[in-house]
Amino acid sequence: xxxxxxxxxxxxxxxxxxxxxxxxxxxxxxxxxxxxxxxxxxxxxxxxxxxxxxxxxxxxxxxxxxxxxxxxxxxxxxxxxxxxxxxxxxxxxxxxxxxxxxxxxxxxxxxxxxxxxxxxxxxxxxxxxxxxxx
Amino acid sequence: xxxxxxxxxxxxxxxxxxxxxxxxxxxxxxxxxxxxxxxxxxxxxxxxxxxxxxxxxxxxxxxxxxxxxxxxxxxxxxxxxxxxxxxxxxxx
Numbered sequence: 001x002x003x004x005x006x007x008x009x010x011x012x013x014x015x016x017x018x019x020x021x022x023x024x025x026x027x028x029x030x031x032x033x034x035x036x037x038x039x040x041x042x043x044x045x046x047x048x049x050x051x052x053x054x055x056x057x058x059x060x061x062x063x064x065x066x067x068x069x070x071x072x073x074x075x076x077x078x079x080x081x082x083x084x085x086x087x088x089x090x091x092x093x094x095x096x097x098x099x100x101x102x103x104x105x106x107x108x109x110x111x112x113x114x115x116x117x118x119x120x121x122x123x124x125x126x127x128x129x130x131x132x133x134x
Numbered sequence: 135x136x137x138x139x140x141x142x143x144x145x146x147x148x149x150x151x152x153x154x155x156x157x158x159x160x161x162x163x164x165x166x167x168x169x170x171x172x173x174x175x176x177x178x179x180x181x182x183x184x185x186x187x188x189x190x191x192x193x194x195x196x197x198x199x200x201x202x203x204x205x206x207x208x209x210x211x212x213x214x215x216x217x218x219x220x221x222x223x224x225x226x
Contacts, residue, residue, distance in 0.1 A: 023224055043221075052224035057191045057198040064218055065196075077221060084225050095189055097144050097219020 002102045002118040003132045004028075004037050004076070011040050012106060013114045016080035019045065020108045023053040023080050029067050030075035037075040037102075045079075052091070053079045076118075078104035086115040088126050096121035102129070137165055137209055140216040141176075148176040162192065163205035165215065180217065181205065191218045 008028055016024045025045050028037035041063055046056040067073060077098060081089075086107040088096070096103060099122045107115040120127045136156040141149050149155050155173060159165035163181075170177030180190055185204060192199045193216040199207045209215065 025221070047222075047224070049224065052222070054220065054222035057193075057200070057220070058196075060191065060218060060221060061193050061196060061198070061216065079223060081225050089223060089225055091225075092223035095220060095222045097142065097189060097221070099144055 001130045001132060002037075002076070002104070003035075003134055006133050008037055008040055008076075009116065009133050011042075012078050012104060013116065015042050016082075016106045016108050016114065019080070021050045021082045022048055023050065023082060025053040025055065025077075025079040027063065027074045028076035028078070029070075029072040032071050032073045035075060039072065050082050074098055074101050076104055077101045078106065080106045080108055082108050084109065086117045088119055088121060093121055093124055093126060099123075136211060138214045139165070139169055140214065142217055142219050144219055145176060145179055145217065148173045148179070158211075159209060161205065162194065162199055162203075162207045162209055162215065165209050166205070189220050191220050192216070193218070 023045055026042040029039040029041060030036040044056045044059055045053045047054045086105040103119045103121050105117055118129050118131045120129060136158055138154055139157055140154045155169055157165045157169040159168050166177050166180055180187060186192055194202060194207055195214055
């Protein structure tokens, strides 16, 4: 299960809405081993695309280095789908390289409501998990 | 002196859980071959068809080697090579 504060949930949704129709992406860091998302880090989508996202590799290096120095890890990796459901695509699964992370997908395809779902993706296997907003 | 290579969580199964390993070589390609000699299978997760796999980012000190020279990038003792999983995906 993913437990996430309302404020962080709202920031992800706001980021996804702001970048729509392009996909938005980012990380929430937390203390290593805590499974607690705490520090919101919106990332550039270097692909600036409605169907693809990728972290800018230099920005990612800096962010990962900073997490390492603060003894944090990427507890959440999020991105948006802007025309399809909030479920990991084949591309999402083939790239998923953080087995300890919660992969949050949001969909901004409907104007009024934003789907918000969370998954574990390990060795190509996708498992959806409940989301508790605190 | 050697070249330090930082390994991401997902590849630590090849290093017995170690976060970093040491290696030698005059290019990134040689360095990867060298560490693969001791951590069999690791090389294949980094290189395919003579180039770096798109699922990983490899940095020499703090620069992405794709902007340097890929596997031909010169490396030397005292350098740090960092491997990170590329974070990407999308609908397509």
